[in-house]
Amino acid sequence: MSVDEDSDRGALSGIELEKRMVEIAKGHELAGYHPDGDALDRAKRILTGELSEADAWAEIDAKWDDGGPDAEKPAR
Numbered sequence: 886m887s888v889d890e891d892s893d894r895g896a897l898s899g900i901e902l903e904k905r906m907v908e909i910a911k912g913h914e915l916a917g918y919h920p921d922g923d924a925l926d927r928a929k930r931i932l933t934g935e936l937s938e939a940d941a942w943a944e945i946d947a948k949w950d951d952g953g954p955d956a957e958k959p960a961r
Contacts, residue, residue, distance in 0.1 A: 896934030905932055923948065 897905055909928050913920050920928075927944060930936035936944075 897932045902929070902932055 906925070906929055910920070910925065923944075927936065927941050931938065931941055
């Protein structure tokens with residue numbers, strides 16, 4: 886579910902935001918992924934309501950279209 890589609894869910898802050906960020910980081914770690922600082926910052930900005938899902942994808946596209954890291958572009 887995207888933030889844009891869920892108008893009932895408010896932006897997170899404080900301890901709820903920190904808990905969710907730990908869940909995201911740990912979930913990725915357990916799955917064998919290691920998100921970089923940009924990815925975690927993007928997730929945080931989505932959770933706080935500073936960034937829409939569409940704008941987040943635009944940032945990802947811009948990063949990878951410019952040659953970005955040596956890994957493959959993330960799938961949507």
